[in-house]
Amino acid sequence: MNDATASHANDRATNLGVNVTPEDDFAQWYQDIVKKAELAENGPVRGTMVIRPYAWRIWELMQRYLDDMFKETGHENAYFPLLIPESYITREADHIEGFAPELWTVTHGGGKELEERAVVRPTSETVIGEMMSKWIQSHRDLPLLLNQWANVMRWERRPRLFLRTSEFLWQEGHTAHADREDAMEETLRMLDVYETFCVRDVALPVVKGEKVPSERFPGADNTFTVEGMMRDGKALQCGTSHYLGTKFAEAFDIRFQAKDNVSTLCHTTSWGMTTRMIGAMIMAHGDEKGLVVPPRVAPHQVVFIPMRFDKEPHVLDEAERLAAELRAAGVRAHVDKRDQRPGFKHNDWELKGAPLRVEVGPRDLAEGNVVVAQRMFQDEKETIAVTDLVTDIPTRLERYHELLLQRATEFREANTKQVDTWDEFVEQVKTGWASVLYDGTDETEQKIKEATSATPRCIPSGFPAEEGACFVTGAPSAFSKRVIFGRAY
RNA sequence: CGGGGUGUGGCCUAGCCUGGUAAGGCGCCUCGUUUGGGACGAGGAGAUCGCUGGUUCGAAUCCAGUCACCCCGACCA
Numbered sequence: 001m002n003d004a005t006a007s008h009a010n011d012r013a014t015n016l017g018v019n020v021t022p023e024d025d026f027a028q029w030y031q032d033i034v035k036k037a038e039l040a041e042n043g044p045v046r047g048t049m050v051i052r053p054y055a056w057r058i059w060e061l062m063q064r065y066l067d068d069m070f071k072e073t074g075h076e077n078a079y080f081p082l083l084i085p086e087s088y089i090t091r092e093a094d095h096i097e098g099f100a101p102e103l104w105t106v107t108h109g110g111g112k113e114l115e116e117r118a119v120v121r122p123t124s125e126t127v128i129g130e131m132m133s134k135w136i137q138s139h140r141d142l143p144l145l146l147n148q149w150a151n152v153m154r155w156e157r158r159p160r161l162f163l164r165t166s167e168f169l170w171q172e173g174h175t176a177h178a179d180r181e182d183a184m185e186e187t188l189r190m191l192d193v194y195e196t197f198c199v200r201d202v203a204l205p206v207v208k209g210e211k212v213p214s215e216r217f218p219g220a221d222n223t224f225t226v227e228g229m230m231r232d233g234k235a236l237q238c239g240t241s242h243y244l245g246t247k248f249a250e251a252f253d254i255r256f257q258a259k260d261n262v263s264t265l266c267h268t269t270s271w272g273m274t275t276r277m278i279g280a281m282i283m284a285h286g287d288e289k290g291l292v293v294p295p296r297v298a299p300h301q302v303v304f305i306p307m308r309f310d311k312e313p314h315v316l317d318e319a320e321r322l323a324a325e326l327r328a329a330g331v332r333a334h335v336d337k338r339d340q341r342p343g344f345k346h347n348d349w350e351l352k353g354a355p356l357r358v359e360v361g362p363r364d365l366a367e368g369n370v371v372v373a374q375r376m377f378q379d380e381k382e383t384i385a386v387t388d389l390v391t392d393i394p395t396r397l398e399r400y401h402e403l404l405l406q407r408a409t410e411f412r413e414a415n416t417k418q419v420d421t422w423d424e425f426v427e428q429v430k431t432g433w434a435s436v437l438y439d440g441t442d443e444t445e446q447k448i449k450e451a452t453s454a455t456p457r458c459i460p461s462g463f464p465a466e467e468g469a470c471f472v473t474g475a476p477s478a479f480s481k482r483v484i485f486g487r488a489y
Numbered sequence: 490c491g492g493g494g495u496g497u498g499g500c501c502u503a504g505c506c507u508g509g510u511a512a513g514g515c516g517c518c519u520c521g522u523u524u525g526g527g528a529c530g531a532g533g534a535g536a537u538c539g540c541u542g543g544u545u546c547g548a549a550u551c552c553a554g555u556c557a558c559c560c561c562g563a564c565c566a
Contacts, residue, residue, distance in 0.1 A: 157564060276566055
């Protein structure tokens with residue numbers, strides 16, 4: 001963005017009461033956009049969040065795409081209780097150690113103290129594990145492929161809307177398998193599903209990879225992740241998939257009778273994606289004009305702006321007719337009939353990130369045309385024939401998606417660098433990601449974190465095998481690969 | 490939990506130093522003129538100035554306490 005554009009945007013933003021500031025105050029920008037685009041606000045209890053209708057529609061679309069893919073991969077939805085007996089959560093040692101500081105505990109019911117306290121689920125491995133142990137008896141019951149759409153609660157010291165709230169919504173998949181191979185395959189399959197979702201539906205390129213041991217889910221044998229880069233160069237973990245080994249099977253006695261009649265422990269997995277994706281979408285695509293919503297998750301892919309329709313009712317009729325035609329073609333079209341001036345509507349939908357806007361006015365209509373404006377290039381409007389609209393719009397939406405994906409990919413590539421010295425590293429993680437060889441020790445990670453606040457994001461599955469000296473200590477590198485470090489949300 | 494900061498109509502802020510009973514912009518409502526990129530005019534509604542206590546004839550303003558929120562760090566999807 002050049003200075004003129006930026007200051008123009010800021011003037012306009014100031015009129016709106018939005019402090020849309022450039023990259024130097026990304027956190028403030030994010031907060032203002034979330035509020036001004038009417039996405040969410042803080043709830044009455046510290047750390048909770050109210051999701052407003054516009055954001056909820058985005059989430060509904062996200063849910064639909066994910067759920068379809070879960071079904072395609074053979075999973076079934078079920079629902080487990082919000083409250084978990086305290087004794088369940090303490091059964092797996094690493095799990096409770098990891099989650100203890102984050103638990104919300106229910107101590108009373110019906111005005112009386114509970115005999116056994118219950119925790120509000122921070123995640124459901126434990127209750128679902130308990131049920132799995134009852135449901136699984138034979139190898140014929142495997143694999144058991146479950147998913148749950150639910151809310152969870154974790155105490156957060158520093159809440160941020162969508163990114164880190166005490167209560168959040170997600171889907172959590174939980175599966176049980178006969179052996180390691182099958183479970184690992186599932187773990188990676190669902191990681192691929194997440195990657196597909198991010199790229200195909202949110203136009204967000206992600207780096208897929210394995211977490212280093214220190215970053216694993218409490219109780220997991222191995223954790224995988226998809227990491228996205230936000231416009232300030234920070235990383236955001238967009239989804240995770242865990243291979244839990246037999247740890248939860250041991251804790252909850254999830255066993256099956258194998259073909260050879262031997263009672264055998266299951267290998268389990270769990271994987272999740274959350275409303276944080278809305279935050280990812282905002283921070284990966286948004287700009288000084290507000291949100292940029294990728295078409296696949298846009299509540300309104302096309303917004304019709306009728307001109308002078310109070311005096312010329314046929315304009316509104318035509319807008320409604322065109323919108324209906326587009327809806328029939330599978331496009332989410334919306335006619336903005338509000339009692340506001342057209343300029344206001346253009347700016348409002350830019351702020352809310354609608355991909356396309358179509359002006360319908362008596363002047364153009366007389367010539368059989370409408371005017372199409374794209375969110376990313378507000379100054380370039382195209383006149384197209386009314387009769388071409390239904391075929392034209394879907395193509396435009398596809399191109400728009402490609403444009404967003406390309407922009408985000410180029411940004412990420414421009415801000416990811418292979419580095420081999422400490423000085424380079426310190427410089428690189430200020431604005432982006434660094435891929436390095438390091439010795440994999442906690443001490444080294446700690447030293448890096450203290451000096452730069454960067455942490456290991458993942459060991460990308462796409463990287464070639466590589467060994468060498470740790471860029472910090474000079475000791476032999478770990479993991480046989482480069483690891484991506486970056487500051488993270 | 491450590492370090493900083495802020496609390497004034499729905500939102501953003503001025504006023505506080507130097508006490509005299511609350512001001513402006515945005516938004517909202519009504520009417521009129523407008524309507525092809527955030528309209529203009531006139532009128533109007535809306536705040537016991539975070540809370541409690543103290544000083545004073547009088548407190549948004551001074552003092553003490555308290556609560557809440559925000560930012561930086563540690564935890565985390």
